[in-house]
Amino acid sequence: MQKKFSSDRYDPLSTERDALSRRTFIKGVIAAGTVAGAAGLMTGCSGGDSSGGGAGSVERLVTINVNGKDRPVDVMPNETLAHTLRNKLGLTGTKLGCDRASCGACTVMIDGVTTYSCSTLTHMVRNKKIVTVEGVVGPNGELHPVQQAMIEELAPQCGYCTPGQVVSGVALLQRNPNPTRDEVRHALSGNLCRCGAYNNYINAIVKAAGRA
């Protein structure tokens, strides 16, 4: 099919939206190590002690287990897990909302237990098994029943809290495969949804419970 425009400017009518999405662009930036340009902001160590700690402080080069894979990574002592996952490992599925343990968008599983990654120092969990929203899919990339049910129940509205809701839902079904509606409500009570789609999320997890 002939293109309407020959210029490479953004074409609002084009259906070819996959050429360079924002997501792949950000991941590309991270992979290319361009982050060094923003090192001051990224690591909080500009102009100061760039070794990241004095005598007795933790070793920065560590290996953490994320989604079943051992990932070597350079972690500052003052680095949160959300920061490591998003900015060092490119796992941008984990979102940062409040950065104060008050919204739940950054929820991940640590040894199977849901935790706010924004309020966890990476060094404090480096010997544990971390599962992010990227890690709940099946071996061939098929959606987890919780994710599939969320699509069917139109659970995400703006979608920003969805990764956290997915992780909370998956963790619940892992420890309690047949939760009551109240148990689901309780399990999701640490995940804010500013669109107010709570009932849809609860419906989805109740639906997924039969399939997980």
Next chain:
Amino acid sequence: MKDMMPNFNLVQPTDLASAISLLTDAGENGWAIAGGHDSLDWFKDRIKRPTTVVDLTGIDSLKGIRETADGGVEIGALTTLTEVENNPIIKEKFGLLSSAASRVASPQIRNKGTIGGNVSQDARCWYYRSGLDCYRAGGNTCYSDTPEGMNREHCLFGASRCVAVSPSDTASALVSLDASMVIQNSSGEKVVAATDFFIGPAIDIENMTILKPGDVLTAIRIPATWAGAEFYFEKVADRNSWDFPLVNIAAAIKMNGSTIEDIRITCGAVECVPKRLNVVEDIVRGSERNEDTANLGAGAAARGAVPLNYNHFKIPLMEGLVRKAIRG
């Protein structure tokens, strides 16, 4: 993109002696971290800037729940609130603490937040939290206790320049259960009653507890005294998740037939320390457990309260909770 908190040395000892030695050496520049929810907020806001942060979570001796020889329990300070909530011994004997732990913050916070941290957390006054130079922060004014100050969440009792309240749900339960706190530092171990562990602004305006730099709260002991008693816990907050209490109530009642043989009743978030309601206890002890007794007790609950401009509502709220707790 969020920026990062200022840098610090993170040290991860695996035994208590090393942790105490590190914290003692660091003094005022040291900080003990466990669950990290309170700590990291302070660091991110650049209000507290320790140079040495000691991660206690690698010290296994501070974890777990053990039955003691006298029939009570000892809870390691690093035990998570979720573990406290679901522990079968605590559920069976001290259901009050289990209920209180289940009402703290959100599931994710309870999964990592520790009981030691929950009782040692700092004041939640937002003026103080936002870094203003108030009395508690070493300054010479209170921004909350003013005609326009936002003091809806603040105290009814025991104000002394500062009007912050005890924000902990488990603290109220622990005071009612006659718990004691085990504290270790470089000169050894001491055990203090929960009622002495929490301190008000008249004693030390900059600290909510007696913990000093170099001290580590290692365990909480609950004696058998109230094991299996009847319990009542209720927390009233603006939101059912995350939120700190506007008022909470924790009561333990021993019955003899229909008579209240003995009672402990403690109210949180109305004073800088969990407020043990001795007067109410004295009024209802020995009486039938019924509506009349509940009303008598409730009438005395808020005696002596000095409300601020926006927190009068806490008085009837407190009385109502005491009434419900006694009525059962």
